[in-house]
Amino acid sequence: LGVYEGRANVSIIIEAIGQDPVTVRGNITDSQGMPLSGASVQEKNTSNGAVADFDGNYTIEVSSSNAILVFSYLGMQTMERTVGQNTSINVQLEEDANFLDEVVVVGYGTTAKKDVTGAISSIKGDDFKNLPISGIDKALQGRMAGVQVVPNGGAPGGSVAIRIRGTGTVNNSEPLYVVDGIPTANIDGVNPNDIESIQVLKDASASAIYGTRAANGVVIVTTRKGKSGKLNMSVDAYTGFSNVGKTLDVLDAPTLAEIKRERYANDGIPVNPIWQDAQYQTQLTNWQDALFVTGKTQNVDLNLSGGNDYSTYLFGLGYYNEEGIIEKSAADRVSLRINSDHKIKEWLKIGQTMSLSSRTSNGFNTTSAQNGLIWSAIRFHPGLPIKDSDGNYSSNQISGEFGDINNPLFEVDIQDADRRDTRLLANITPEISITPDLKFKANFGVDYTILDQRSFRPQVLNQIRTTNENSANRSYDEQFSFLMEYFLTYDKIFGDHRIGVVGGYTQQSFDYQGFSASAKNLPDEDPSQRLLGTGELNNMGEYKAHDGLESIFGRVNYSFMDKYLLTATVRSDESSKFAEGNRTGVFPAFSLGWRVSEESFFDVPFMDNLKVTGGWGELGNQNIDRLQYLARISRGQRYSLGLDGSVDVVGANQSSFANTDISWETVRMTNFGVDMGFLDNRLTSNFNYFIKDTDDMLLRPPVIGSQGSNPSPYLNIGKVRNKGLEVELNWQDTKGDFGYSLGANASFVKNEVVKLVSGTFLGSSFYGRPNQEISRTYEGHPIGTFYGWRTDGLFQTQADIDAHAEQPGAVPGDVRFIDINNDNVIDDKDREIIGSPHPKMTYGINASANYKGFDLTMFFLGVAGVDIYNADRMQGLDASYPFNLYSDITGRWTGPGTSNEIPRVSTLRTNLNHRTSDLFIEKGDFLRLKNLTVGYTIPSDLTDKIGLSRLRFYVTGQNVFTITGYSGFDPELGLTDGNLQQNVDFAQFPQARTYLLGANIGF
């Protein structure tokens, strides 16, 4: 952590030479160019000093030109400059990267890094500022050991999944976010450039204060605040473009026709005449090239901040816009922030934060193997034009032989779906000092989201997938959460004893409501007429729901002689998710630390810091469907009666089974950590080893068919274990004007499902048309492993087949499946686990350097030891489909010895060559240069002249290059069936490669 961004600028003006007293003037700013009012300047080894004024200006008379000036400011690195011949010395102080003095935000307070006994990773907002990311969650990727970010495709505004210390449950595994003290399920809408810092509480000791919501880890987000001093204004802006990093090679029209003919010939059946038709054997369109366009990204942030001894404030306005690499895929965000702090009386302070954001996005279905847009572009006939000579989109209605895919560009053209998320996240935090040590604090927060979605699909008659009636849909959802918290803090030092106590009460309510409606047969399809009321009412619905949580919590921090540290936490939660009498859960945790380096006997060369910690605790996960303890009956099933079916009737049926005993999922976590610092803490390292056991995991026992189609109720029966090692290393140094840093983090997590419903596995949803099963979750293995057959090349001759276990229907050129259970027949029972989607190692590497006005940062992201199931390739090599094929099919088996990997082509699925097998498992390892930024800051003496305090230009590349052996679009794949299926390539929206040009301007 702590990307070092030194930008020291020293102006030199020759004025005086010699030993006489010299007057030096200058300006002291922070790395963003903001004046540091109150910063001190000291002549080294003397008592001679001065303080910077409101604008950061200072004047000091020193004894001689040999004097050394020492610049310092709380929280900043001290800097020394020899006066020499300079009478004007401007300095920019860097934020103090010394880990030990750094303050980290924890639940309901802050603590010095040196006193931390739990596992907490931090990142500063500056480390991801101005990267082209639509959400903060994306910023966490690769930055911290133990925090895995899984992007769900690269669509603009697309979501990510975050896994802290592995996937702890098959259910909701997303962490709890706490934004400026407001616990919330996500940080959508919060402007990444508003972030001061993010702390991730990883172990039980650190996160237990959030009790029943902490089992998946806690992400604490703190937004920027104003500083006392003069009014500052800054403008940060960037703009850039993006494109697809890679497309897949598919057949051209002549080769496609040739292979189609061959597959009929192989089956001994007449070739469909369409494949003889010369008209469709001319290469016309590469549909991927036609689909992918150049995207655009732009961002502008305007910030005003300042304050005095009584009030500080920050006002921020942000605009982010991203047009994706498929036309019409887009996302934007407008955000407004007002943060302020006020000292009303000596004993009364009040603070507030407020973020109001509005995001819009529109996207495409890119995960379906029936009609996904990119899936379609790979498969649409290459011998068809985008539009025919009459200006109509070409269509597969020409022949069923071309497959039931609509022209992908037609689909882009008619796409009309958008959503708007509007969110208010705000709180007020009064604080009363009862005594200097004892404070009463309160926190009143609101988290209010409105999600408004609409879509329209026109009547489609001239494509092969017709839509007989046009339809319009609208849905409107509200979530309103209100938080009330009251707590006391007590901090006191008694001689060698230092004690900090916090304890209080909190409650949070969550109200959800919404409605949706759809209409069909709208008489006018003009975009201006696509309103529900113009058509026939088709459907409407309304819902309402409420959750509540009421808790008490407490924490004690104790330190003896600054060497021996103890943290103990407890939280008691009562949740409406469970039946009355079963609602309360108590979650204790503690941890101990020993700062070995503070002991008098500690004397290790080059080593400055050594701290060992250990802790244990319990956490809960209540993030499950509500009302599981009731057997519910839902209305809404519709049927039609009457002579002509025109009498609509509504049905009611039981929609859930009840489990009145349902309770939390409990995580028990043990953590051991070592912090070390070497060479004046220029090299710091942190190691954490953890064992995280999820007990009582809520599982629905698989529904036995005779139960019907309702899911079984959740039972607290599963167990999952995650074990892991996390390593963070940082090196930073300055040599004169040259500053640089290197950071690396890596995590090694082993995920194991210890217990499921006895004797069963958890299946995941099926892929594609033959409904292929790809992933299963078994006891003793990680969640969502790949499950299928193993292969041993292709049968080259009939003799090969005769010598093999019975494989019904096999002919030469077919895949030879391995008889795993040795019963001499190839069937279902020959399947086993054939790969894991969980990386053995995820890692990130940061490097930064600066020299004079130049700065460079690089951020690499990687995973190692992971498998991908390339389902799209599996289908792309299966000639029994009527679609276009991957170019690799040209290497197919056409006779003995021609191929041992790509089976013969056929219209039949007799041998099921393309069943789920290791043939389509690929290594998913990659190393990606996620960000590269090169910037230049104009020297301040020049910017001063035009009235600016700071002016920096930079270029940034995102996803610059990727080193991988993976053959698909993008090895960063997401979850396709909750946690139960991941790293399966469905031809998802690939992440774009983006280049930006930006400027940071300080006034």
Next chain:
Amino acid sequence: CDKNILDTTAYGESTSATFWRNGDDAVAAANAMYTLLREEDSYGHNENVFDNCADDIFRAGDHGYEEAMENFTMDASNYGVRAGWKNKYEMINRANAVLINVPGIEDMDETLKNRVLGEAHFIRAFGYWRFSVIYGGVPLILEDNIIESNFNVPKATLAEVQAQIESDLIAAVSLLPATHNSENLGRPNKGSANGLLAKLYLYQEDFDGTIAAGTEVINGPYPLADNFRDNFTPATENNPEMLFAAQGSDWVDNPQYFVTPRPWGGWDFHNPVQNVVDEFEDGDPRLEYSIYKPGDMVQRGPELTEFTADLTQTGFSLNKFTTFNDDGSLSNQANVPILRSADVYLLVAEAKIRKNGLGAGDDEINAVRDRVGLPFVSNAGMPELIHERRVELLGENQRHQDLMRWDKAGIVDIVEIYGEDRGQFDPVRVFVRPKNYYFPIPQNEIDLSNGVLIQNPGY
């Protein structure tokens, strides 16, 4: 602080404790039984896949699993044998819920109560009927299983399943009205229950039973529609002949998509083959009402389009379920007929022939032929009966079951019929007796049962 923060409510939903108040609730619960029929796993598509095995239909679609089913090469993990299992039990269990709860409703008219209970008995019988012909014996889930949450039970024997169907149908006959008012057309009536009973008895070779139950239909208010096509026309689909159908109306998974050519808005599954086209007698109008063949002029909305061989794989298309809207788009209003009086006439004819010999079923066969203007048969035996069922019920999910029933009785040789090579769309298929009389129990159900559920022989 607000003490009510933890109070929650099931907004917009009832709970099992607050439902079952009155007749409206009972009727709503009954309505929900039928909605399962419309799902793709049921008569939306998958029930019809079991009849792809017949010699009339080529699977045509792009579902790989259907190829294995049609060719009898499927194993127990085949999607098609799994798809409808859960759907049928859900339907049965919704019927069970009615049978458990409705008798105790006090605020309810007795006549209505009888009707609702009769519907539930019929639906439970129908669910187990489909199970019995597809899989043979299956676990019998009845009221007590629901009350005790006891679902993982061994298979009942086929005889036990059939006995349950029989007793439920007898109850349905006594509880259901002979006919429904116009608002309720489409619900099963007394004729539906008698018709299914007639079919059950025939499969049990209880010819007297078939004749008795079937005659109740023939003599009841369930006459054949004037026009054969009325049964497949949305405006007249619930005419008295239609004893039971999956009701179509804005039906997303309507089988019409599955039988209509792709360029005409369908997905082109279940193509008829040349062999069944040849089966129709000259002048039988049912050919035109059942099959599109090259040269046919088809009114698709404003357009009159010629049907050409390249529109489907076999060059033919089932048109019984295909209707077009005025703008030429495919209609999704069509019902899927499950049981018609014509079927029952032929069941009775078969029972009479097999019991009393040649000519015994002439009246019933001729009633069916008379409707379409074909000359009467006389002294008809099984060949005539088999012919008549084949052309009358083409595409209505009967042929494969019929052939197996006749094979078991030694009337036809199904191994020979399916073993004949009639070209690309009707190739040699190896039917193994007795294995292929039933489809395999879905492997995932066997896995989930922990050894309670035993696979059918041969799989």
